[in-house]
Amino acid sequence: MLKAHNNRKKSWYRDWAESIIWAAVMALIIRSLLIQAFKIPSGSMEDTLLVGDFLMVNKFIYGTKIPFTDRVILPGIRPPEPGDIVVFKYPLDGRDFIKRCVAVEGDTVEVIGQDLYVNGKRPDELYAVHKAWDSTQNRDTVKNIWKPDYQKAWEERKFVQLGWMRDNFGPVVIPPGNIFAMGDNRDNSLDSRFWGPLPKNLLRGRALFIYWSWDSENGEPFWMFWKNIRFPRLGDLIK
Numbered sequence: 001m002l003k004a005h006n007n008r009k010k011s012w013y014r015d016w017a018e019s020i021i022w023a024a025v026m027a028l029i030i031r032s033l034l035i036q037a038f039k040i041p042s043g044s045m046e047d048t049l050l051v052g053d054f055l056m057v058n059k060f061i062y063g064t065k066i067p068f069t070d071r072v073i074l075p076g077i078r079p080p081e082p083g084d085i086v087v088f089k090y091p092l093d094g095r096d097f098i099k100r101c102v103a104v105e106g107d108t109v110e111v112i113g114q115d116l117y118v119n120g121k122r123p124d125e126l127y128a129v130h131k132a133w134d135s136t137q138n139r140d141t142v143k144n145i146w147k148p149d150y151q152k153a154w155e156e157r158k159f160v161q162l163g164w165m166r167d168n169f170g171p172v173v174i175p176p177g178n179i180f181a182m183g184d185n186r187d188n189s190l191d192s193r194f195w196g197p198l199p200k201n202l203l204r205g206r207a208l209f210i211y212w213s214w215d216s217e218n219g220e221p222f223w224m225f226w227k228n229i230r231f232p233r234l235g236d237l238i239k
Helices: 001-033 139-155 224-229
Strands: 035-039 053-058 071-076 085-089 096-104 106-111 115-119 169-173 179-184 203-213
Touching: 035 203, 085 179, 096 115, 139 169
Parallel strands: none
Antiparallel strands: 035 053, 053 203, 085 096, 085 203, 096 179, 106 115, 106 169
16 A cells, blocks of 8 residues: 555656656747747837847747757748847857847948938838937048948958947948848947848847836835836837
8 A cells, every 4th residue: 555655656756757847848949949038138229129128039930940059940931121120149249139120131231420321212210219428439530441441341340349330331231141230229239330240140030029028227116016017018019
Protein backbone atom coordinates (compact mmCIF):
# COMPACT_ATOMS: atom_id res chain seq x y z
CA MET A 1 0.00 0.00 0.00
CA LEU A 2 2.86 2.33 0.87
CA LYS A 3 4.55 1.39 -2.41
CA ALA A 4 1.41 2.26 -4.38
CA HIS A 5 1.24 5.62 -2.61
CA ASN A 6 4.88 6.35 -3.49
CA ASN A 7 4.26 5.41 -7.12
CA ARG A 8 1.33 7.81 -7.29
CA LYS A 9 3.47 10.53 -5.70
CA LYS A 10 6.29 9.95 -8.21
CA SER A 11 3.78 9.97 -11.05
CA TRP A 12 2.40 13.30 -9.88
CA TYR A 13 5.90 14.81 -9.68
CA ARG A 14 6.75 13.47 -13.14
CA ASP A 15 3.57 14.87 -14.67
CA TRP A 16 4.23 18.23 -13.02
CA ALA A 17 7.84 18.31 -14.26
CA GLU A 18 6.80 17.36 -17.80
CA SER A 19 4.19 20.12 -17.83
CA ILE A 20 6.75 22.70 -16.73
CA ILE A 21 9.25 21.52 -19.35
CA TRP A 22 6.69 21.60 -22.16
CA ALA A 23 5.50 25.04 -21.09
CA ALA A 24 9.09 26.30 -21.11
CA VAL A 25 9.71 24.78 -24.55
CA MET A 26 6.55 26.34 -25.99
CA ALA A 27 7.41 29.72 -24.47
CA LEU A 28 10.88 29.52 -26.03
CA ILE A 29 9.42 28.64 -29.43
CA ILE A 30 6.89 31.48 -29.29
CA ARG A 31 9.49 33.99 -28.12
CA SER A 32 12.11 32.88 -30.64
CA LEU A 33 9.91 32.46 -33.71
CA LEU A 34 6.56 34.22 -33.34
CA ILE A 35 6.17 37.14 -30.94
CA GLN A 36 8.26 38.84 -28.29
CA ALA A 37 7.74 41.54 -25.67
CA PHE A 38 9.75 44.75 -25.87
CA LYS A 39 10.02 47.75 -23.53
CA ILE A 40 10.58 51.34 -24.66
CA PRO A 41 13.64 52.66 -22.76
CA SER A 42 14.06 56.13 -24.29
CA GLY A 43 12.19 59.02 -25.88
CA SER A 44 13.50 58.54 -29.42
CA MET A 45 10.07 57.42 -30.71
CA GLU A 46 7.94 60.07 -28.98
CA ASP A 47 5.10 60.84 -29.36
CA THR A 48 4.23 57.55 -31.06
CA LEU A 49 5.81 55.47 -28.30
CA LEU A 50 6.53 56.66 -24.77
CA VAL A 51 9.11 55.62 -22.20
CA GLY A 52 7.51 52.80 -20.22
CA ASP A 53 5.41 51.41 -23.09
CA PHE A 54 5.54 47.61 -23.36
CA LEU A 55 5.01 46.21 -26.87
CA MET A 56 4.36 42.94 -28.62
CA VAL A 57 6.54 42.42 -31.69
CA ASN A 58 5.74 40.22 -34.71
CA LYS A 59 8.96 38.24 -35.28
CA PHE A 60 7.99 36.24 -38.37
CA ILE A 61 6.74 39.00 -40.68
CA TYR A 62 10.24 39.65 -42.10
CA GLY A 63 11.42 36.04 -41.89
CA THR A 64 11.87 33.38 -39.22
CA LYS A 65 15.40 33.02 -37.86
CA ILE A 66 17.30 30.32 -36.07
CA PRO A 67 17.06 31.28 -32.37
CA PHE A 68 19.95 33.42 -31.10
CA THR A 69 21.31 33.96 -34.63
CA ASP A 70 20.68 36.32 -37.58
CA ARG A 71 20.23 33.45 -40.05
CA VAL A 72 16.81 33.36 -41.72
CA ILE A 73 15.39 29.84 -42.16
CA LEU A 74 11.89 30.71 -43.43
CA PRO A 75 10.96 33.59 -45.73
CA GLY A 76 8.91 36.44 -44.34
CA ILE A 77 5.38 37.48 -45.21
CA ARG A 78 6.67 40.69 -46.79
CA PRO A 79 9.77 42.92 -46.73
CA PRO A 80 9.95 46.00 -44.48
CA GLU A 81 8.13 49.02 -45.87
CA PRO A 82 8.36 52.77 -45.19
CA GLY A 83 6.20 53.50 -42.17
CA ASP A 84 6.86 50.20 -40.39
CA ILE A 85 8.06 50.54 -36.79
CA VAL A 86 10.78 47.91 -36.50
CA VAL A 87 12.79 46.32 -33.69
CA PHE A 88 16.34 45.43 -34.68
CA LYS A 89 19.79 44.59 -33.40
CA TYR A 90 21.87 47.77 -33.20
CA PRO A 91 24.72 47.33 -35.73
CA LEU A 92 27.43 48.65 -33.38
CA ASP A 93 26.88 46.58 -30.23
CA GLY A 94 23.92 44.20 -30.58
CA ARG A 95 21.42 45.97 -28.31
CA ASP A 96 17.75 45.95 -29.33
CA PHE A 97 16.62 49.27 -30.82
CA ILE A 98 13.27 50.42 -32.16
CA LYS A 99 12.85 52.98 -34.97
CA ARG A 100 10.66 53.67 -37.99
CA CYS A 101 11.62 52.50 -41.46
CA VAL A 102 11.48 55.61 -43.67
CA ALA A 103 13.19 54.30 -46.82
CA VAL A 104 14.26 51.02 -48.41
CA GLU A 105 17.00 49.82 -50.75
CA GLY A 106 17.41 51.97 -53.85
CA ASP A 107 15.78 55.05 -52.29
CA THR A 108 17.67 58.34 -52.07
CA VAL A 109 17.44 59.94 -48.62
CA GLU A 110 18.25 63.50 -47.64
CA VAL A 111 17.52 65.71 -44.62
CA ILE A 112 17.44 69.46 -45.25
CA GLY A 113 16.83 71.79 -42.31
CA GLN A 114 15.26 68.93 -40.29
CA ASP A 115 12.90 67.97 -43.13
CA LEU A 116 13.14 64.44 -44.57
CA TYR A 117 13.17 63.90 -48.33
CA VAL A 118 12.89 60.48 -49.97
CA ASN A 119 13.56 60.39 -53.71
CA GLY A 120 13.28 64.17 -53.79
CA LYS A 121 9.85 64.32 -52.11
CA ARG A 122 8.75 65.02 -48.55
CA PRO A 123 6.71 62.09 -47.21
CA ASP A 124 3.61 62.70 -45.13
CA GLU A 125 5.00 62.43 -41.60
CA LEU A 126 2.36 63.46 -39.09
CA TYR A 127 4.17 61.40 -36.45
CA ALA A 128 7.51 63.28 -36.61
CA VAL A 129 8.33 65.66 -33.73
CA HIS A 130 11.38 67.71 -32.69
CA LYS A 131 12.00 67.73 -28.94
CA ALA A 132 15.62 67.76 -27.76
CA TRP A 133 18.94 69.57 -27.49
CA ASP A 134 20.97 71.24 -30.25
CA SER A 135 24.10 69.18 -30.91
CA THR A 136 25.02 70.49 -34.37
CA GLN A 137 28.53 71.65 -33.55
CA ASN A 138 31.09 72.27 -36.30
CA ARG A 139 28.51 71.61 -38.97
CA ASP A 140 30.19 73.38 -41.89
CA THR A 141 33.69 72.10 -41.12
CA VAL A 142 32.59 68.48 -40.93
CA LYS A 143 30.48 68.77 -44.06
CA ASN A 144 33.39 70.15 -46.11
CA ILE A 145 35.75 67.40 -44.96
CA TRP A 146 33.42 64.50 -45.72
CA LYS A 147 31.53 65.78 -48.75
CA PRO A 148 33.65 64.06 -51.48
CA ASP A 149 33.22 60.57 -49.96
CA TYR A 150 29.85 61.05 -48.30
CA GLN A 151 28.13 57.89 -49.53
CA LYS A 152 31.11 55.61 -48.85
CA ALA A 153 31.82 57.09 -45.41
CA TRP A 154 28.17 56.77 -44.38
CA GLU A 155 27.94 53.14 -45.49
CA GLU A 156 31.13 52.35 -43.55
CA ARG A 157 29.66 53.93 -40.38
CA LYS A 158 32.25 56.69 -40.03
CA PHE A 159 29.78 59.38 -38.97
CA VAL A 160 28.93 58.33 -35.41
CA GLN A 161 28.53 61.34 -33.05
CA LEU A 162 28.87 63.99 -35.76
CA GLY A 163 26.03 66.17 -34.53
CA TRP A 164 25.51 68.21 -37.69
CA MET A 165 23.99 65.18 -39.41
CA ARG A 166 20.87 65.44 -37.29
CA ASP A 167 19.42 68.40 -39.21
CA ASN A 168 21.25 68.23 -42.56
CA PHE A 169 22.16 64.87 -44.02
CA GLY A 170 22.87 63.29 -47.39
CA PRO A 171 21.86 62.72 -50.03
CA VAL A 172 22.65 59.01 -49.81
CA VAL A 173 21.34 55.99 -51.70
CA ILE A 174 20.20 53.05 -49.56
CA PRO A 175 22.36 50.06 -50.62
CA PRO A 176 20.85 46.64 -51.47
CA GLY A 177 19.74 44.58 -48.49
CA ASN A 178 19.35 47.61 -46.21
CA ILE A 179 16.78 50.09 -44.95
CA PHE A 180 16.99 53.61 -43.49
CA ALA A 181 15.65 53.87 -39.92
CA MET A 182 14.81 57.05 -37.99
CA GLY A 183 13.22 57.86 -34.65
CA ASP A 184 9.95 59.78 -34.71
CA ASN A 185 11.51 62.25 -32.26
CA ARG A 186 13.99 63.48 -34.83
CA ASP A 187 16.06 65.66 -32.47
CA ASN A 188 16.62 62.91 -29.89
CA SER A 189 17.29 59.75 -31.85
CA LEU A 190 20.46 57.80 -32.57
CA ASP A 191 19.52 56.37 -35.96
CA SER A 192 20.68 55.72 -39.54
CA ARG A 193 21.77 59.33 -39.94
CA PHE A 194 24.58 58.61 -37.48
CA TRP A 195 25.42 54.89 -37.74
CA GLY A 196 24.61 54.14 -41.34
CA PRO A 197 22.25 51.82 -43.25
CA LEU A 198 20.47 49.05 -41.36
CA PRO A 199 20.99 45.54 -42.82
CA LYS A 200 17.69 43.70 -43.08
CA ASN A 201 19.18 40.57 -41.50
CA LEU A 202 19.41 42.53 -38.21
CA LEU A 203 15.65 43.06 -38.05
CA ARG A 204 13.91 41.39 -35.10
CA GLY A 205 10.37 42.15 -36.17
CA ARG A 206 7.59 44.72 -36.50
CA ALA A 207 5.91 46.36 -33.51
CA LEU A 208 2.25 45.35 -33.19
CA PHE A 209 0.50 46.83 -30.16
CA ILE A 210 1.00 48.24 -26.66
CA TYR A 211 -0.03 45.72 -24.01
CA TRP A 212 1.10 47.78 -20.99
CA SER A 213 2.21 51.35 -20.32
CA TRP A 214 3.74 52.61 -17.08
CA ASP A 215 4.66 56.23 -16.33
CA SER A 216 7.47 55.91 -13.79
CA GLU A 217 7.98 59.69 -13.71
CA ASN A 218 4.41 60.56 -12.82
CA GLY A 219 5.42 61.37 -9.23
CA GLU A 220 2.51 59.57 -7.56
CA PRO A 221 3.18 57.72 -4.24
CA PHE A 222 3.44 53.94 -4.49
CA TRP A 223 0.06 53.35 -2.78
CA MET A 224 -1.59 55.20 -5.69
CA PHE A 225 0.18 53.07 -8.30
CA TRP A 226 -2.83 52.93 -10.61
CA LYS A 227 -2.29 56.59 -11.48
CA ASN A 228 0.99 55.59 -13.13
CA ILE A 229 -0.80 53.28 -15.56
CA ARG A 230 -1.56 54.89 -18.92
CA PHE A 231 -4.90 53.15 -19.38
CA PRO A 232 -5.85 54.86 -22.69
CA ARG A 233 -2.70 53.40 -24.33
CA LEU A 234 -3.37 49.77 -23.39
CA GLY A 235 -4.17 47.74 -26.50
CA ASP A 236 -3.26 50.54 -28.93
CA LEU A 237 -2.16 49.31 -32.35
CA ILE A 238 1.22 50.73 -33.35
CA LYS A 239 1.35 52.57 -36.66
